[in-house]
Structure formats: C-alpha cells, structure tokens
Amino acid sequence: MLKHLLTILWLLALAAPAAAAEQDLLEPDQAFRFSARVLAPDAIEVRYQVAPGYYLYRDKFKFAAQPGSVELGTPELPPGKLKKDEFFGEVQTYRGEVRIRLPVRAAGAANVTLVATSQGCADAGVCYVPHDQTARLTLAAAGSAAGPVRPERSAAESKDEGLNALLSGYSGSPGPGGDDGTIARLFHGELWLLILSFFGFGLLLSFTPCVLPMIPILSGIIVGRGNRMTRAHAFLLSAAYVLGMAITYAAAGVLAGLSGAMLSAALQNPWVVGSFAAVFVVLAGAMFGFYELQLPAALQSRLADASNRLHGGHLAGVFGMGALSALIVGPCVAAPLAGALLYISQSRDVVLGGSALFAMGLGMGAPLLAVGASAGALMPKAGAWMETVKRFFGVLLLAVAIYLVAPLVPLAVEMLAWAALLVVSGIFLHAIDPLPPGARGFDRFAKGVGVIALVAGVAYLVGALAGSRDILQPLAGLRSAAAPAAPVAFTRVDSTDALDRTVAASRGQPVMLDFYADWCVSCKEMERYTFSDPEVQKRMAGMVKLQADVTANTAAHQALLRRFRLFGPPGIIFFDREGREIDGLRVIGFQSARPFAKVLDQALAFERGAP
Amino acid sequence: MTRRREWILIAGVALAAAAAGYAYNAWRTAPEAGARAEAGLAALHATRLPDLDGTPQPLAQWRGKVVVVNFWATWCAPCREEIPLFVKLQKKYGERGLQFVGIAVDQPDKVRPYAAELGMNFPVLIGGAGAIELTRALGNRAGVLPYTVIVDRDGKIRSKEVGVAKEAKLEPLLASLL
Numbered sequence: 005m006l007k008h009l010l011t012i013l014w015l016l017a018l019a020a021p022a023a024a025a026e027q028d029l030l031e032p033d034q035a036f037r038f039s040a041r042v043l044a045p046d047a048i049e050v051r052y053q054v055a056p057g058y059y060l061y062r063d064k065f066k067f068a069a070q071p072g073s074v075e076l077g078t079p080e081l082p083p084g085k086l087k088k089d090e091f092f093g094e095v096q097t098y099r100g101e102v103r104i105r106l107p108v109r110a111a112g113a114a115n116v117t118l119v120a121t122s123q124g125c126a127d128a129g130v131c132y133v134p135h136d137q138t139a140r141l142t143l144a145a146a147g148s149a150a151g152p153v154r155p156e157r158s159a160a161e162s163k164d165e166g167l168n169a170l171l172s173g174y175s176g177s178p179g180p181g182g183d184d185g186t187i188a189r190l191f192h193g194e195l196w197l198l199i200l201s202f203f204g205f206g207l208l209l210s211f212t213p214c215v216l217p218m219i220p221i222l223s224g225i226i227v228g229r230g231n232r233m234t235r236a237h238a239f240l241l242s243a244a245y246v247l248g249m250a251i252t253y254a255a256a257g258v259l260a261g262l263s264g265a266m267l268s269a270a271l272q273n274p275w276v277v278g279s280f281a282a283v284f285v286v287l288a289g290a291m292f293g294f295y296e297l298q299l300p301a302a303l304q305s306r307l308a309d310a311s312n313r314l315h316g317g318h319l320a321g322v323f324g325m326g327a328l329s330a331l332i333v334g335p336c337v338a339a340p341l342a343g344a345l346l347y348i349s350q351s352r353d354v355v356l357g358g359s360a361l362f363a364m365g366l367g368m369g370a371p372l373l374a375v376g377a378s379a380g381a382l383m384p385k386a387g388a389w390m391e392t393v394k395r396f397f398g399v400l401l402l403a404v405a406i407y408l409v410a411p412l413v414p415l416a417v418e419m420l421a422w423a424a425l426l427v428v429s430g431i432f433l434h435a436i437d438p439l440p441p442g443a444r445g446f447d448r449f450a451k452g453v454g455v456i457a458l459v460a461g462v463a464y465l466v467g468a469l470a471g472s473r474d475i476l477q478p479l480a481g482l483r484s485a486a487a488p489a490a491p492v493a494f495t496r497v498d499s500t501d502a503l504d505r506t507v508a509a510s511r512g513q514p515v516m517l518d519f520y521a522d523w524c525v526s527c528k529e530m531e532r533y534t535f536s537d538p539e540v541q542k543r544m545a546g547m548v549k550l551q552a553d554v555t556a557n558t559a560a561h562q563a564l565l566r567r568f569r570l571f572g573p574p575g576i577i578f579f580d581r582e583g584r585e586i587d588g589l590r591v592i593g594f595q596s597a598r599p600f601a602k603v604l605d606q607a608l609a610f611e612r613g614a615p
Numbered sequence: 616m617t618r619r620r621e622w623i624l625i626a627g628v629a630l631a632a633a634a635a636g637y638a639y640n641a642w643r644t645a646p647e648a649g650a651r652a653e654a655g656l657a658a659l660h661a662t663r664l665p666d667l668d669g670t671p672q673p674l675a676q677w678r679g680k681v682v683v684v685n686f687w688a689t690w691c692a693p694c695r696e697e698i699p700l701f702v703k704l705q706k707k708y709g710e711r712g713l714q715f716v717g718i719a720v721d722q723p724d725k726v727r728p729y730a731a732e733l734g735m736n737f738p739v740l741i742g743g744a745g746a747i748e749l750t751r752a753l754g755n756r757a758g759v760l761p762y763t764v765i766v767d768r769d770g771k772i773r774s775k776e777v778g779v780a781k782e783a784k785l786e787p788l789l790a791s792l793l
Contacts, residue, residue, distance in 0.1 A: 029757040029777060089692050123690070129778040130759040131691035133720060133747055469633050521658065526748060557661035562671070573745060 040139035060124035062096035077107030206367020212336035242376030248326025250365025257361025261354035284405035287339035291398030419468035426461030494551035537597035655752030664740035
C-alpha cells in the first residue's frame with residue numbers, strides 16, 4: 005500500500021514541473037505574490053512572497069485605499085538588501101518575504117479595498133511594469149478590541165493601473181520606514197491563538213502510543229510508591245513535575261528563537277528554507293512509522309538514571325524529574341518536537357518560542373495532572389487510535405513542509421502538493437474502503453473526514469491541472485467556463501461624431517464607453533471575467549453601453565482615443581446624465597468584477613447626485 | 616473490492632482528472648494564442664504613437680526596412696543596459712536599411728534627457744498601457760521589459776526577445792536579414 009502511495013506522490017512530483025514549465029517568466033502575480041491582513045483596528049500588514057530570482061524595489065511601493073474616508077499612514081518598510089545598480093546607484097531591494105506594516109485610520113469604514121502598487125524585476129534581466137494588486141479587508145471598528153481578521157489573499161488584480169499612475173507621474177516614493185518590524189508585532193493578537201495551538205499539540209502528543217501508556221506508571225513514580233496522600237498533594241506533585249518539563253521545553257523554544265534570530269539572513273535563503281522543508285518531510289516519515297527517530301539510547305538511559313536518583317514524593321525532586329524527562333525525547337515526541345523547534349526558529353522570536361514551547365509542555369503534562377487529581381479516573385483507554393494521533397502529526401509536519409516551500413515554488417506546485425497530501429491522508433482515513441457492518445461511530449467519523457480530504461484533494465488536483473492558480477478557489481477557473489453568461493450588448497461607435505450623437509441621444513441615462521481591440525488581452529479578460537458577472541450585469545443594465553472597436557486603428561479611431569487622452573485600449577469612460585465625462589472614474593486595464601461593480605455604483609450614484 | 620482493483624480505479628480516476636484538467640487548460644489557451652499573435656502583428660503594423668515632440672508616428676512608415684521595435688523604460692535598469700548596443704548597430708547598419716524604434720513605457724519628460732544623454736540615434740515613441748498590451752498580444756505574456764521584436768522587410772516577425780539583447784546573437788541575425 006505504501007509503495008503505491010509513494011508511486012503516486014512521485015508521479016505528482018513529476019507532473020508538477022511539467023505544469024510549471026509552461027512559461028519561463030512568471031506572471032507578475034506569481035512572481036510577487038501578494039496578500040494583506042488586518043493586524044489591528046489601525047494597522048494593515050501587506051505581505052509579498054517574492055519568488056526566487058525576482059526582487060522588488062523598496063522605493064517603488066505605493067498604497068491606496070478605498071473608500072476615500074480611509075487614510076493610510078506612512079508604510080513601515082523594512083530595510084532592504086543593497087543592490088549596486090550601474091544606472092541607479094545603490095538601491096534597496098526585497099527578496100523572499102517582505103512584510104510591510106501600514107498604519108490606517110478609518111472613520112467608521114469597515115470594508116476597505118487596498119490597492120498596492122509595486123515594481124520589481126527578475127534576475128534574468130527583465131523588469132515588470134508597476135503592478136497593482138488588490139485586497140479587500142474588514143477593519144474592526146476603531147476603539148474596539150477586536151482581534152485580527154483572517155488574512156485575505158489578493159482577490160483581484162487590476163494590472164495596468166500602476167502603469168498609468170507611473171505615466172501620469174509618481175507622487176514620489178514612500179517615506180523611510182521604521183525597521184523595528186519584529187515578528188513579535190506580526191504575531192500581535194495571533195500570539196494567543198498560536199500558544200493555544202501549541203498547548204493542543206502538546207495534549208495530542210501525550211496521546212501517542214509511547215506516552216499515554218506510561219502516564220499511570222509515571223504518576224505512580226511521581227507521587228512516590230507507598231505514600232498515602234491527599235488528592236491535593238498528588239496534584240501539587242504532578243504540577244511540579246509538569247512545570248519542570250514545561251520550563252525545559254520553554255528553554256528549548258527560547259534557544260530555537262535565538263538561533264533563528266541570529267540566522268535570520270540565512271533563513272531567507274531558498275536553499276535553507278528548502279532543506280528545512282526536507283527535514284520536515286523526514287520527520288513526517290518517522291511519524292508514519294517508516295523509521296524511528298529518538299535520542300541515542302545511551303543518552304536516554306543516562307538521563308533516565310539521573311532521573312531515577314531523584315526521589316518521588318518531594319516537590320523539588322519531581323520538578324527535577326520533570327525537567328529531565330523533557331530531555332528524554334522518545335520516538336513519538338522527537339519528530340514533532342524537532343518540527344516545533346524548527347518552526348520557532350523560522351519565526352525568529354524568542355518570546356514566542358519560549359511561550360509556545362512552554363504551552364506545549366503544559367499540554368503534554370495535562371493528562372498527568374488529570375491523573376494526579378482524579379487518581380486515574382480520568383484516563384482515556386490506550387488503543388489503536390493512538391496510532392492515528394501519531395499519523396496526524398505526520399500529516400501536520402508535511403503540511404508545514406508545504407507551507408515553508410510555498411513561497412519558493414510556483415502556485416501550481418503548491419496546489420499539487422496540497423492535493424497529494426489531502427488525497428493520501430484521505431486514503432489513510434479509509435475514504436474508499438468499505439465500512440464493515442456495525443462499524444463504530446469513530447470509524448464512520450474518520451471515514452467522513454477522509455472523504456472530505458479526498459474530495460478536496462481531487463479538487464486541488466483538477467484545479468491545478470486546469471490552470472487555476474488560486475489556493476482558496478481551486479475550481480474557480482472551471483466555473484466561468486461551465487456557465488458562460490450572455491455577452492453584453494454594446495452599441496458600436498466608430499468616430500467622435502457618432503459618439504457625440506449617441507451620447508446626446510441618451511440624455512437622462514448614464515453612458516459607459518468601452519475601448520476594445522481584438523489584440524487587447526485585458527479587453528477579452530474584461531469580457532470573460534468581469535462583464536459576465538451577474539452583479540456587474542445588473543448595474544450595467546441601467547446604462548447605455550457603447551463600445552469603440554479600435555482594432556483597425558483608422559484615423560477616426562485615433563481621434564476617438566486622442567479625445568480621451570488614451571494611447572489605446574483597454575479603457576472604459578463614463579458619462580453623466582448630461583453627457584459630460586465623469587472625471588476620475590475611468591477604468592484602465594483589467595479590473596475584476598467586484599471592484600468594477602463598485603466603479604459602476606459610483607457612476608450611477610454620481611448621476612443621482614447631479615443637479 | 617480487492618486491493619488491486621481499488622488501486623487501478625484510483626489511478627484511473629486520477630489520470631482521467633489530470634487529462635481532463637490538462638485538456639481544458641490547453642483548449643482554453645491554445646486557439647487564442649495563435650489568433651492573438653496574428654492580431655498582435657496586425658496591431659503592431661497599425662500602431663501610431665507620439666514621438667518625443669508629441670507628433671504621432673505610424674510604425675507603418677518604416678515598412679520595407681528591417682525594423683527592430685524595442686519596448687523599454689527609463690526606470691528599467693536592464694533596458695538601459697542594451698541601448699548603447701542599439702545606438703552602435705543603428706550607426707553601423709542604418710544605411711543598409713536597418714531601423715531601430717524605441718517605444719518607451721514612460722513619461723516624455725523622463726525619456727527626453729535620457730535619450731539626449733545616450734545620443735539615441737533612432738526614433739523614440741511614447742507608449743502607454745496600450746503598449747504593454749501590444750507586447751502581450753505579441754507573446755510577452757508576463758508583460759515585462761525590455762521586449763524586442765524584429766520585423767523583416769516583408770513585415771513578418773522574425774524574432775521576439777524578452778530581456779537584454781546580446782550582441783553576439785543580435786548582430787548576425789540583423790546582418791542576415793539585411
């Protein structure tokens with residue numbers, strides 16, 4: 005069975021580069037993967053994952069927000085890497101991951117559309133035009149202590165707006181940013197969630213086959229054989245043991261955070277990140293039982309001897325036993341612990357490392373406390389299910405490996421990796437094995453989870469191979485093809501005279517003029533993805549829709565373009581009820597349905613506001 | 616169901632899904648690409664852009680020459696790297712019917728001092744967002760600069776190059792077309 009799984013994984017690994025090698029240069033959205041999230045009611049974090057071999061210019065970022073009531077402060081740009089450029093002198097660039105904190109002041113606006121403009125190049129010797137990426141965020145009301153909102157991936161990209169901004173003159177580069185962007189601040193608000201997760205992992209670790217059966221024995225040793233004592237005293241002793249263990253783990257976490265902080269530059273290196281991911285895969289293998297990872301037996305027994313010399317029944321003694329026990333890393337705990345420490349070193353945060361590992365230690369000790377307090381009444385029965393817990397950690401470690409390499413590989417590869425992980429996990433959960441008659445509730449539940457994982461994995465597989473490059477909506481690409489909407493009926497205009505006549509005849513109705521050409525890719529994308537959207541169509545229904553097809557590029561076409569100071573399509577111009585162009589509302593370049601619907605709303609609202 | 620049949624089934628479904636996804640992708644992108652390239656060439660010949668004085672210049676005026684259309688910008692470091700080579704080749708082969716045309720995706724007042732500084736001895740036109748669209752239509756899918764298209768005397772595209780041009784490759788190609 006395992007052989008088959010490995011074969012499939014291998015085949016997927018082979019298929020991935022084939023899908024990725026379609027084009028040598030990445031599309032800007034893949035070269036500079038963008039996301040944004042709300043850190044606090046007054047701060048947004050913008051994140052770029054720059055693919056290896058690509059870089060962004062530090063002084064070319066520009067941020068804007070909609071609606072206008074939202075004010076953005078000076079972006080806090082971390083220091084970049086100095087690059088000597090024979091033309092521009094010393095410029096600062098970003099590679100790998102960049103996080104930019106953006107102070108924001110919103111007067112009551114909950115929904116914010118953030119437009120981030122960036123410009124970068126590839127080491128291959130090409131540059132991308134300034135590129136706009138958009139994220140929609142929900143800000144908590146100012147003053148309330150609401151936590152951060154789930155990060156949103158960039159949902160829409162209007163590709164050439166940044167270019168137009170450039171052509172109409174930059175408003176200069178953003179000011180110098182503070183460089184105190186520590187991880188601690190990035191985890192602001194999320195810290196408790198992380199600590200809670202580590203506590204949960206610790207608890208789960210205690211349910212693995214090499215820990216759980218030991219707990220009652222351990223409890224006996226701690227309390228001290230032959231001693232009769234109250235439950236309160238037993239609990240206190242257990243607590244001392246657990247505390248000793250948790251503090252040792254915390255120390256390990258602090259060390260991991262420190263080493264990460266010292267190696268921060270190296271940790272940006274794709275090779276280092278790649279080998280970290282490989283280590284995670286190796287660790288995962290141990291959890292699936294391909295091999296065992298643990299401290300050398302000699303070291304383990306030496307530690308055990310030291311522990312045995314300490315006496316149970318005394319607070320200081322059991323505290324020391326706990327501290328030593330954390331160092332005796334058994335086969336079930338070794339891999340997840342190493343994974344946790346690697347993860348912490350990636351985060352490069354000492355406080356986070358210490359507290360997360362402390363929480364994990366507490367989690368691992370929780371069953372011991374329960375046993376101490378309840379005198380063994382509150383113990384789950386050991387059984388085959390503990391193997392499942394162990395495998396769960398294997399899947400978790402693989403997931404972390406994918407998460408680590410995600411910024412370094414094309415999105416297609418990432419999607420295929422998730423597909424492989426989900427499908428294989430689903431199979432392991434007996435998604436396609438028939439349930440035996442009279443199956444237990446747990447088996448049925450596991451099969452249900454397995455089927456979900458399998459279906460989700462297949463969705464990623466199909467989506468990735470169908471050219472979809474969206475982690476959140478792997479099948480979105482298929483949807484638009486499956487249900488093509490009726491094309492929008494445009495009235496053709498071919499000259500300025502025809503335009504004036506038509507606009508004059510449509511007095512009382514808003515007018516939209518779309519410049520189009522057969523060779524204009526953005527125009528086709530607009531047609532396919534934006535005009536076909538029901539929300540957009542609903543709004544466009546109330547408008548006179550004109551289209552100038554300038555493919556032939558006749559003198560009349562050029563006059564038409566010149567009149568609107570356009571060099572060529574794509575471009576959408578709006579006119580008010582009086583037939584005057586609505587200033588500042590033109591759409592240049594591709595815009596996806598939701599932002600475009602907002603522009604249409606503004607055009608319609610402008611109408612109502614006009615005298 | 617036996618193990619073996621199960622695996623054949625899984626493999627079959629996986630292969631079918633993969634094939635369907637791949638075919639869908641191919642169907643979605645392939646026929647357009649050909650038509651797009653045709654339309655891109657037509658658009659290139661029909662392009663008319665303002666020069667540094669604001670006078671519109673149709674690209675069609677250089678028909679019959681070997682035309683090297685170079686899309687560039689002053690903010691693009693690699694683009695600036697290759698321009699001295701173009702100046703040199705224009706000087707060397709101009710009389711034999713070679714015409715470089717620069718299309719700057721930039722602002723005129725940024726381009727003017729730069730063109731003067733480098734002694735650019737060929738026309739520089741100012742392109743807008745449409746210029747990048749044009750390169751996309753010509754096959755520059757990622758929309759990057761520099762992008763260079765070489766059109767022969769018959770108006771056919773002979774070379775499309777992303778990135779900095781190399782003298783060792785460019786000069787023999789141009790010489791063979793002249």
